[in-house]
Amino acid sequence: MKAIEVENLTKYYGKVKAVDNISFEIEKGKICGILGPNGSGKTTTIKSICNLIIPDKGNIKIFGKDNKKSAEHISAVFEGTRNLYWRLTPKENLRYFAGIRGLGGRKIENNIDILLDKFNLTDKKDVMVNNLSRGMQQKVAIATTLICDTEIILLDEPTLGLDVQSYMDIKDILTDIALNMNKTILLSTHNMDLVQAICEEVVILNKGKIISHDTLENLMDMFDSRTYEVVLAESLSKEAKENLLSLGYDFYFANKDLKIEMDISDLRELYEIIDKLKEKNILIKEIKQKDNNFERIYLNITNGEAN
Amino acid sequence: MKKFYYLFKVSLEKTFKELKRYKFNTISNVLFFYVLFMGMFLGMQGFGASLGVSSADMADSLEGFIIGYFLWTIIIMSFADIAYNVIDDANKGVLEQLNMSNINLSQILVVRSMANLLVNLLISIALLFIIMYTTNNWIELKIFSTIIPICIGIFSIFGIGLICGGLALIFKKIQTLLNLAQFFLIGLVTVFPENKFTSGLIPFNYVAGKIFFIVIGENSFVDLSVLDYGIMIGNSIFYFAIGLLVFNQCVKIAKKKGLLGQY
Numbered sequence: 126m127k128a129i130e131v132e133n134l135t136k137y138y139g140k141v142k143a144v145d146n147i148s149f150e151i152e153k154g155k156i157c158g159i160l161g162p163n164g165s166g167k168t169t170t171i172k173s174i175c176n177l178i179i180p181d182k183g184n185i186k187i188f189g190k191d192n193k194k195s196a197e198h199i200s201a202v203f204e205g206t207r208n209l210y211w212r213l214t215p216k217e218n219l220r221y222f223a224g225i226r227g228l229g230g231r232k233i234e235n236n237i238d239i240l241l242d243k244f245n246l247t248d249k250k251d252v253m254v255n256n257l258s259r260g261m262q263q264k265v266a267i268a269t270t271l272i273c274d275t276e277i278i279l280l281d282e283p284t285l286g287l288d289v290q291s292y293m294d295i296k297d298i299l300t301d302i303a304l305n306m307n308k309t310i311l312l313s314t315h316n317m318d319l320v321q322a323i324c325e326e327v328v329i330l331n332k333g334k335i336i337s338h339d340t341l342e343n344l345m346d347m348f349d350s351r352t353y354e355v356v357l358a359e360s361l362s363k364e365a366k367e368n369l370l371s372l373g374y375d376f377y378f379a380n381k382d383l384k385i386e387m388d389i390s391d392l393r394e395l396y397e398i399i400d401k402l403k404e405k406n407i408l409i410k411e412i413k414q415k416d417n418n419f420e421r422i423y424l425n426i427t428n429g430e431a432n
Numbered sequence: 433m434k435k436f437y438y439l440f441k442v443s444l445e446k447t448f449k450e451l452k453r454y455k456f457n458t459i460s461n462v463l464f465f466y467v468l469f470m471g472m473f474l475g476m477q478g479f480g481a482s483l484g485v486s487s488a489d490m491a492d493s494l495e496g497f498i499i500g501y502f503l504w505t506i507i508i509m510s511f512a513d514i515a516y517n518v519i520d521d522a523n524k525g526v527l528e529q530l531n532m533s534n535i536n537l538s539q540i541l542v543v544r545s546m547a548n549l550l551v552n553l554l555i556s557i558a559l560l561f562i563i564m565y566t567t568n569n570w571i572e573l574k575i576f577s578t579i580i581p582i583c584i585g586i587f588s589i590f591g592i593g594l595i596c597g598g599l600a601l602i603f604k605k606i607q608t609l610l611n612l613a614q615f616f617l618i619g620l621v622t623v624f625p626e627n628k629f630t631s632g633l634i635p636f637n638y639v640a641g642k643i644f645f646i647v648i649g650e651n652s653f654v655d656l657s658v659l660d661y662g663i664m665i666g667n668s669i670f671y672f673a674i675g676l677l678v679f680n681q682c683v684k685i686a687k688k689k690g691l692l693g694q695y
Contacts, residue, residue, distance in 0.1 A: 138690060169690065177528050179687040196534040203693065208529050212453040213446065224442025224531045225540055227435020253453065269529070 127189070128153040128218070128309035129174060129362045134183035136169050143169045145333035151326075153188075156303045158320040158341075160423060161330035162280065167313040168204075170330070171279050172362070175201050183193045197226075200270035201279035208266045211255035215246050218254060222269040233272065238267045244298060249389065260291020265359055267298060277309045280301070284316050292316075299323050312353070317420035329426050335427050344422050352415040353395060355385045358408035365405055372401060386423065436543055443547035451551065463561060465505050469563055473497065494569050501648050502560045503621040503640050506582060507589045508614060509552040513545045513592030515610055519600050527601075528693045538594060538679050543644030545590055553579065565580070577646050577653040584661070587668040589617075591675025592635060598682030602691060630665035635671045639664050672674060 129151040144166040151157045157298045159167050172178040174185055176192050209218050219237045223229060227410040241247045254262055264285065270278050283299065284292050296319055298386055302308055303323045307394070314320060321328060327344065329337040336394035337344070361369070361382040369376055369385070387396060395412075396397040402409060415421075436608065451458045477498060480489075485564045500635050518541070521527040531537045557575070596613055600606050623639040625631045631638045649686055 172528075172690070172693070175528075175532055177531060177692050179684065196532055201528075201531065201532060203525065208525055210446065210450075210524065210526065212450055217445070217449060221446055222529060224438045225530055225535065227438055227535055228437030229441060325658045347673060361665060367683075386573045 126153045127151070128155070128187065129311065130184075130186040130189075131170070131174065132186075134170065134173060134180050134185065136166075136180045137175065142333050144173070144330075144425075146182070147261050147330070147333070147335045149182075149328050149338050151309060151311060153309055154307050155326060156312065157326050158324035159311055159330065160315075160317075160320065160327055162427060164332075165330040166333040167330055168281055171281050171311060172184060172203075173203070173315055175199055175279060186225060193221065194267075198275050199277045199279065200273045200275040201281065202263075202266045202270055202283055203281045204278060204285060209262065210268065211253050212253055213253050214253055215241060215257070215261075215268070216250040218265055219269055221426040223272045224274050236272060240271055243280045245294075249399075251335050258291065259342075260287050263287060263291065263295055266296065267295070271302070275308075277311070279313075280309045280364075281313045282315070283312070284314060284319060296322055302332065303396045317418065317423055321419040322424075328413075329423065331427055337429045341419065345419070352388050352421055354415050355387070355398070355402070355409055356411040357383055357402075358384065358410045359386075361407065365407060368405060369398075369401065372398070388421075434450075435535060437540075438576035439540065439543045440547050443544040443551065445447075445508055447548050447551050450682050451597065462533075462555060463560055469501050469559075470566065472501075473563075473567055477669045481638065488603070494567070495648055497569060497571060498563060498567070499561070499623045499649060500640070501563070501642055502556055503582075503643060505559060506552055507586070507617050507620065507636060508635060510545060510549055510586055510589045511593045511596070511613065511617060512610075513548040513552075514541050514590060515596035515600060515613075517541070517544070518597035519604075522601070522693070525693060531692060534590070536680075537683060538676050541594065541597065542677075543592055550617055553582070571647060574646060577645055580653045581639045581646070581656075582644050582663060584664045585636045586670055588635035588639075588671035591668075591673070592617075594672075594675030594679040598679035601686040602693075626643060629665065632667050635667065638667055668677060 127150050131150070132148050134144050134147050135142070139414060143164075147166070147170065156350070159170060161167050169178060170296075173180050174187075174192060176196070185192040187198050190311060192199075210221065215220060219240065220229070220233070223233045223237075241250050242396055244267075245335075246261065246268070249257060253264060257265070267280070267283060270280075280299070284295050284345070287295060299312070299319070300323050303310060310323075312320070315338060324338045324341055328335055361378070366382060367376065379386060387398065389398075399409065399412075410423075473494070476494065480493065510570070518527065521530060530540050533540060535543075557573075592613065596606065596610055598610065599628065619635060620636045623636070624641050625642075626638065628638065628641075631641055638660075642660055645651055663669065682691070
């Protein structure tokens with residue numbers, strides 16, 4: 126069953142085309158990442174699905190129904206922690222955001238306690254949100270979406286600006302939601318580690334257009350075993366670098382030019398590169414095949430490799 | 433109906449909690465209304481005495497002034513609740529959350545304002561007693577007879593609040609308009625046209641007139657005619673409906689321009 130259907134979505138802000146005729150679908154229970162550089166149209170797409178932005182063209186359906194009549198199915202967290210009342214406690218915020226959707230009573234009170242416990246916020250339940258750390262505030266914001274018990278959750282940059290520990294906590298929470306709660310989640314983020322950890326499929330946007338929509342598995346397979354790291358004995362001179370770049374391979378220089386990373390489509394290319402390095406008398410210390418991570422794949426796609 | 437009950441309940445809880453937690457703002461708000469009243473009251477007394485107004489006439493004027501001020505505090509708070517809270521919620525990024533509810537945004541704002549009205553009434557009545565005690569001008573306040581017309585008429589003020597709140601969504605900086613609206617609200621409870629139908633066309637004006645009739649004329653809400661109630665209800669429905677219409681239209685425009693989450 127399709128949870129979200131976006132069809133020919135187009136949105137202009139003045140003369141700027143923020144989203145350009147995009148279409149995609151997300152099945153019920155799937156976790157989908159929506160990725161792209163800044164200004165690629167991610168937030169506009171998410172807010173259009175939530176009916177917070179009216180598109181210029183296109184249709185959005187939630188479980189087959191027009192999204193304007195589907196508020197009871199969707200909840201969302203937008204950019205960081207700006208979704209809470211700062212002078213209310215986590216418990217009061219959860220109660221309030223349930224209340225504005227017309228929910229309350231004993232069941233909601235029980236669910237609030239369960240959520241606070243699940244999010245390790247029980248001992249902070251009576252502390253005003255403005256006195257909590259940013260990570261905790263973000264947990265409360267995510268909890269407010271769960272208290273409404275909607276089938277679809279949209280998360281716009283849920284880990285933005287968090288420290289490592291808070292990020293790990295939020296990642297664990299999102300993984301738990303993904304694995305155990307049978308929710309349909311659309312996640313917008315720049316954090317590829319998070320995408321790799323929880324998403325089953327990804328939509329990649331660039332300049333308002335979809336440049337890739339596939340399962341994470343397919344995308345990983347597509348770019349499998351193609352990234353090699355060559356560790357050099359000494360850093361490259363400017364001339365040597367330019368020389369290598371002129372060969373037309375996909376080189377990435379790292380660690381003060383002591384490492385070269387390259388994506389190659391044919392293993393024989395590796396010998397050619399080794400020959401070139403030998404020609405230039407550049408000593409190779411080590412060659413290793415890199416684990417394919419989604420960040421690399423994302424960069425490849427957004428750099429145009431998907432075409 | 434149950435969903436509106438929960439909405440009302442959490443709104444009331446939030447209002448009380450925030451009154452307590454934004455202590456400075458709450459106290460300064462009450463002090464502002466008190467100090468402003470005393471300034472005007474003493475000024476009026478001094479001005480009347482310098483003109484040689486008899487003490488009986490002066491007492492009547494002061495009673496009227498106290499009631500007018502009491503009504504003004506209620507309508508200004510009710511108006512501000514909608515208009516300023518829209519701005520405040522947009523600032524906090526909560527407005528989008530409210531707008532994602534299965535309850536219409538304008539309905540949320542109105543139910544929330546009704547919860548706030550309850551709190552504002554308590555504050556205004558307490559303020560009224562402090563004022564009466566300080567000025568030693570005691571008015572027989574028939575709370576029940578006064579509150580019924582207020583509850584009917586306040587929806588016209590909600591309507592004006594919705595219009596201003598809607599405009600704030602689109603134009604963002606509308607403080608000048610909001611300040612002007614506050615002066616306009618003073619006129620609603622101080623200037624009464626001779627013709628009742630003219631008064632019935634002005635938001636809350638007819639209600640304010642009837643409250644004066646009840647309190648100063650020592651009447652009760654049962655002394656109001658069916659026509660009086662008809663005019664009060666009609667006026668409220670009219671301005672409330674316009675408010676809803678304008679607000680919903682403004683929300684639509686804000687959504688088209690992608691302005692809902694910005695301030």
